Amino acid sequence: MLPLSHQSEYQVLQQQVETLQTMLATSPIAVAALKSAISELQTFFQTDILSRSIAELDPQLAQRIQSYQVEIDKQLRLLGMDVMFLQAARQIATIEQRQQQIRDRLNLLLRYCDALLGAT
Numbered sequence: 630m631l632p633l634s635h636q637s638e639y640q641v642l643q644q645q646v647e648t649l650q651t652m653l654a655t656s657p658i659a660v661a662a663l664k665s666a667i668s669e670l671q672t673f674f675q676t677d678i679l680s681r682s683i684a685e686l687d688p689q690l691a692q693r694i695q696s697y698q699v700e701i702d703k704q705l706r707l708l709g710m711d712v713m714f715l716q717a718a719r720q721i722a723t724i725e726q727r728q729q730q731i732r733d734r735l736n737l738l739l740r741y742c743d744a745l746l747g748a749t
Contacts, residue, residue, distance in 0.1 A: 643742040
Protein backbone atom coordinates (compact mmCIF):
# COMPACT_ATOMS: atom_id res chain seq x y z
CA MET A 630 0.00 0.00 0.00
CA LEU A 631 2.68 2.51 1.00
CA PRO A 632 5.03 3.94 -1.59
CA LEU A 633 8.66 2.90 -1.08
CA SER A 634 9.55 6.37 0.19
CA HIS A 635 7.28 5.86 3.21
CA GLN A 636 7.97 2.22 4.01
CA SER A 637 11.17 2.43 6.06
CA GLU A 638 9.51 4.04 9.09
CA TYR A 639 6.81 1.40 9.18
CA GLN A 640 9.42 -1.35 8.86
CA VAL A 641 11.16 0.10 11.92
CA LEU A 642 7.81 0.28 13.73
CA GLN A 643 7.16 -3.35 12.84
CA GLN A 644 10.60 -4.39 14.15
CA GLN A 645 10.04 -2.51 17.40
CA VAL A 646 6.67 -4.20 17.92
CA GLU A 647 8.30 -7.58 17.29
CA THR A 648 10.94 -6.68 19.90
CA LEU A 649 8.15 -5.94 22.37
CA GLN A 650 6.65 -9.35 21.64
CA THR A 651 10.00 -10.94 22.45
CA MET A 652 10.22 -8.97 25.70
CA LEU A 653 6.73 -10.14 26.63
CA ALA A 654 7.69 -13.77 25.95
CA THR A 655 10.52 -13.73 28.49
CA SER A 656 9.90 -14.92 32.00
CA PRO A 657 9.76 -13.10 34.30
CA ILE A 658 8.66 -10.07 32.33
CA ALA A 659 10.69 -6.94 32.98
CA VAL A 660 7.70 -4.61 33.24
CA ALA A 661 9.83 -1.48 33.69
CA ALA A 662 11.81 -2.27 30.52
CA LEU A 663 8.59 -3.06 28.66
CA LYS A 664 7.08 0.24 29.78
CA SER A 665 10.19 2.11 28.65
CA ALA A 666 10.23 0.36 25.26
CA ILE A 667 6.56 1.21 24.69
CA SER A 668 7.23 4.83 25.56
CA GLU A 669 10.08 4.89 23.02
CA LEU A 670 7.79 3.30 20.44
CA GLN A 671 5.12 5.94 21.05
CA THR A 672 7.72 8.70 20.68
CA PHE A 673 9.07 7.15 17.47
CA PHE A 674 5.57 6.94 16.02
CA GLN A 675 4.77 10.55 16.92
CA THR A 676 8.05 12.08 15.74
CA ASP A 677 9.06 9.90 12.78
CA ILE A 678 5.78 8.70 11.31
CA LEU A 679 3.01 11.17 12.15
CA SER A 680 5.23 14.15 11.40
CA ARG A 681 5.85 12.86 7.87
CA SER A 682 3.59 14.43 5.27
CA ILE A 683 1.33 12.21 3.21
CA ALA A 684 -0.25 15.17 1.38
CA GLU A 685 1.70 14.45 -1.80
CA LEU A 686 0.12 11.01 -2.10
CA ASP A 687 -3.07 10.14 -3.94
CA PRO A 688 -5.93 11.48 -1.77
CA GLN A 689 -7.61 8.07 -1.45
CA LEU A 690 -4.34 6.45 -0.41
CA ALA A 691 -3.55 9.28 1.99
CA GLN A 692 -6.96 8.84 3.62
CA ARG A 693 -6.40 5.10 4.08
CA ILE A 694 -2.95 5.71 5.53
CA GLN A 695 -4.33 8.33 7.88
CA SER A 696 -7.00 5.89 9.06
CA TYR A 697 -4.31 3.34 9.89
CA GLN A 698 -2.26 6.01 11.63
CA VAL A 699 -5.21 6.96 13.84
CA GLU A 700 -5.75 3.31 14.78
CA ILE A 701 -2.04 2.71 15.44
CA ASP A 702 -1.90 5.81 17.63
CA LYS A 703 -4.93 4.63 19.59
CA GLN A 704 -3.50 1.14 20.06
CA LEU A 705 -0.17 2.55 21.22
CA ARG A 706 -1.91 4.70 23.84
CA LEU A 707 -3.96 1.72 25.01
CA LEU A 708 -0.80 -0.37 25.11
CA GLY A 709 0.71 2.14 27.51
CA MET A 710 -2.36 1.82 29.72
CA ASP A 711 -2.21 -1.98 29.55
CA VAL A 712 1.37 -1.94 30.82
CA MET A 713 0.42 0.36 33.70
CA PHE A 714 -2.38 -2.05 34.63
CA LEU A 715 0.06 -4.97 34.33
CA GLN A 716 2.46 -3.19 36.64
CA ALA A 717 -0.32 -2.71 39.21
CA ALA A 718 -1.67 -6.27 38.96
CA ARG A 719 -1.03 -8.54 41.93
CA GLN A 720 -3.04 -11.69 41.26
CA ILE A 721 -1.73 -14.29 38.82
CA ALA A 722 -5.01 -14.40 36.86
CA THR A 723 -4.99 -10.63 36.44
CA ILE A 724 -1.34 -10.61 35.39
CA GLU A 725 -2.03 -13.30 32.78
CA GLN A 726 -5.07 -11.40 31.51
CA ARG A 727 -3.06 -8.17 31.16
CA GLN A 728 -0.26 -10.00 29.36
CA GLN A 729 -2.75 -11.49 26.92
CA GLN A 730 -4.27 -8.06 26.27
CA ILE A 731 -0.79 -6.72 25.49
CA ARG A 732 -0.07 -9.68 23.18
CA ASP A 733 -3.36 -9.12 21.34
CA ARG A 734 -2.64 -5.42 20.95
CA LEU A 735 0.88 -6.12 19.63
CA ASN A 736 -0.54 -8.62 17.12
CA LEU A 737 -3.05 -6.00 15.97
CA LEU A 738 -0.26 -3.45 15.51
CA LEU A 739 1.68 -5.99 13.42
CA ARG A 740 -1.39 -6.56 11.24
CA TYR A 741 -1.67 -2.81 10.69
CA CYS A 742 2.00 -2.65 9.70
CA ASP A 743 1.54 -5.61 7.35
CA ALA A 744 -1.44 -3.91 5.72
CA LEU A 745 0.46 -0.65 5.27
CA LEU A 746 3.52 -2.41 3.92
CA GLY A 747 1.39 -4.37 1.48
CA ALA A 748 1.95 -7.81 2.99
CA THR A 749 -1.78 -8.52 3.10
